[in-house]
Amino acid sequence: MTLELRLNHAFPDFRLEVDLVLPGGLTCLFGRSGSGKTTIVNAVAGLLRPDGAEIRLDGVPLQDLPPHRREVGYVFQDARLFPHMTVAENLTYAARIRRRPVEDFDRIIGLLGIGSLLPRRPGTLSGGERQRVAIGRALLSRPRLLLMDEPLAALDEARKAEILPYIEALRDETGLPVLYVSHSLPEVARLATTIVVLEAGKVAAFGPAADILSDPQTAPHLGLRDAGAVLTARIEAQEPDGLTRLMTVAGPIWLPRLEGIPGREVRVRIAAQDVILSRARPEGLSALNILPGTISALHEGQGPGVLVRLDLGGVFLLARLTRRSALALELAPGLQVHAVLKSVAVAQADVGGAAAQG
Amino acid sequence: MLDALSPEEWLALLLSLRVSLVAMLVSLPFGVLAAYALARGRFPGHGLLNGMIHLPLILPPVVTGYLLLLAFGRQGWIGALLWDWFGFTFAFRWTGAALAAAVMAFPLMVRAIKLAIEAVDPKLEEAASTLGASRLVVFLTVTLPLILPGIIAGAVLGFAKAMGEFGATITFVANIPGETQTLPTAIYSFLQVPGGDAAALRLVAISVVVALVALALSEWLSRRVATRIAGR
Structure with missing residues (x-):
């Protein structure tokens, strides 16, 4: 059509x-x-x-x-x-x-x-x-x-x-x-x-x-507070401690219990402001989800913030940080970084049914 | 029971009912059409139509009656045509009384129906059109069922007004017993002759009863329809 x-x-x-x-x-x-x-x-x-x-x-x-x-x-x-x-x-x-x-x-x-x-x-x-x-x-x-x-x-x-x-x-x-x-x-x-x-x-x-x-260029049009990429993931297992293990292209992530049998495809929206970037793989951190990726674009807004697009291998994540942090970490396109995501930051409402790509 | 009224009084009552019923039924489709045009239509002459319909409400009834006589009398410009082509005339016939009653009751009827149409959310009609309904189908399946209480109210109001019509009727078709003598004109005639007070009073009582019954009937019908369309 x-x-x-x-x-x-x-x-x-x-x-x-x-x-x-x-x-x-x-x-x-x-x-x-x-x-x-x-x-x-x-x-x-x-x-x-x-x-x-x-x-x-x-x-x-x-x-x-x-x-x-x-x-x-x-x-x-x-x-x-x-x-x-x-x-x-x-x-x-x-x-x-x-x-x-x-x-x-x-x-x-x-x-x-x-x-x-x-x-x-x-x-x-x-x-x-x-x-x-x-x-x-x-x-x-x-x-x-x-x-x-x-x-x-x-x-x-x-x-x-x-x-x-x-x-x-x-x-x-x-x-x-x-x-x-x-x-x-x-x-x-x-x-x-x-x-x-x-x-x-x-x-x-x-x-x-x-x-x-x-896209860090369009995100400001969508509203910075709500900006965030959508990851496609497949439910792998319901773990006994109440978490659900999901597999993404970039590796496994754990989220609070999602309904669905293993194998079900879901779309998970990850708000840009819930993503932390780290140059080295963090150790001794409470956050469960650490995904490696490459910075593919940076966009500086009018305010103190910077939007960073992370290529996880064909799928993208959006992170919103301060310009000061971006400078301190010397973030630039092509740089390898790790994205850190708190499991509990993802609300149930941000997880949807079967992925759809046209 | 039959003895309670003289033959002349019976004649006036039955004629009045017939005149009012015919006036109401024949003018109802036009009333709905006019109300719809006034409520929803945007066309040149909208104001003129509105004025024309409401004119009988403001003009002295005698004037309306005389204008009807000028137009529909045997020599009137429409009346002459009707007589030449169809051998039909309103002049001094009960049909003329019905015409006078219909014209006088029309604005009241249209107002009641127009109010009901204006209360129907045009958004429902839009929704129906996106479901494949043409304007006519939208009207028949959505608007009409929803305005039914208003139509009933308009019809009853028109009927009651027709029952009471006096000035235009007596001017247009005179006061001929058995042909054009309705309840009001009969009451008027009885009051003109010595000893007619009792007959007039009986007809007055009948008028009151007919009006009350019509009112109760319309209340009952409207309530039934209203609960139906409230969607509960």
Whole structure:
């Protein structure tokens, strides 16, 4: 699948101008509120007519079609379930109005875990349940592309944690391309295969998620506090002291107990500020995870900080340290260093399901 | 029971019910359409349409009745055409009374329905369109079911207003027993003759009962529909 997007639209205080060719998988549009993310998905859905638009889905132009002809599913931030219908009626709405049989009902119901909700009315559902039904309703309309506009933003952390695995399953099992709007970097790091960073209507960065997240040049656009690379790892063993041993390209790491049988692939987001660099392999340190690597890039920001990208052998880690430390260690591209990572620094929420690379 | 009213009073009551029911049913689809256009439409002439619909609310009923007579009377510019082409006329017929009642009740009906449409979140309609529903299907499957309480309220209000219509009716189609003499015009006639007070009072009581029943019915229907669409 490719989605070609050429849009421009004037806002009172800025101009949206994007020219993108997006691959399949889950593409995150990331940016501050007001950067134009929602405008883009609304333009793709046909709910907004930009001043200029060329939108092609697998070569088929969409820009002149009314919304109901675009075959683009949309999951809104507020679930927007029809209050006068049951969950089952909401789910089958698209099939009923087009007078065609409902396909894949059981599989999608199972994927989202909403089988027990079918006879209920939307007013009696929790926020998380409502959002899952909304996802199911969009999927059952047999879209060629799924748009999701901050589907988790209105939910608390517990509900988010409840839904994220379903979105991962959707990404990995349905093969449906997804355009996902978010301003939460942890969410983006967990879900995205491709990232588009928007700033005031312009594309500030665009590329595969692993590259964008570990690129010290783009990290400042993502927010320094949240900057961090995503490592792909495989669960090796659940150890008796409560830790889980994971294997990465660069060697084993230990994290607090992760659910999953050995062999399961996970994505682990490691925040740049939780990584310590050392020139020699540290001895007598409490931290369990020490990964050797080569510095591949350094980026000095305006403040006292430096972002360092570490090549662990094809996968990358991002470390954020002070300029003073970088000078003291004489860090430079090409230098061999050791990255130290505290096991407990990785939050459960930063570990996602099966790795996805397009 | 039947003896409680004189034949003339029965005639007025049944005619009133027929006139009001026909006026309400025939104008309801137009009312929904007009309300939708006013609530959701953005088109040139929006203000003009709004003004036209609300005019009968502000004009003296006699003026509305006279304008109807000018337009739909046998010699009126529309009335003459109707008579020449279809041999049909509103003038001094019960259909004319229904037309007068419908025109007078229309603004009230439209207002109630428009309020209901404005209460429907357009975001739900957007969601329906992304699921493949054209504008018409969105209206039929989402908007219409959600505004049903408003439509019922509008219909009942229109019916009640039609039952009470006096000025435009008597101006347009006069006060002919059995043809155009509705409850209000009948009450008026009884009050004009000596000894008519008792008959007038009976009709007044009936008016009150009909109004109360209509009100109770609409309350009951709205409550049922409201719980249904609240999504619980």
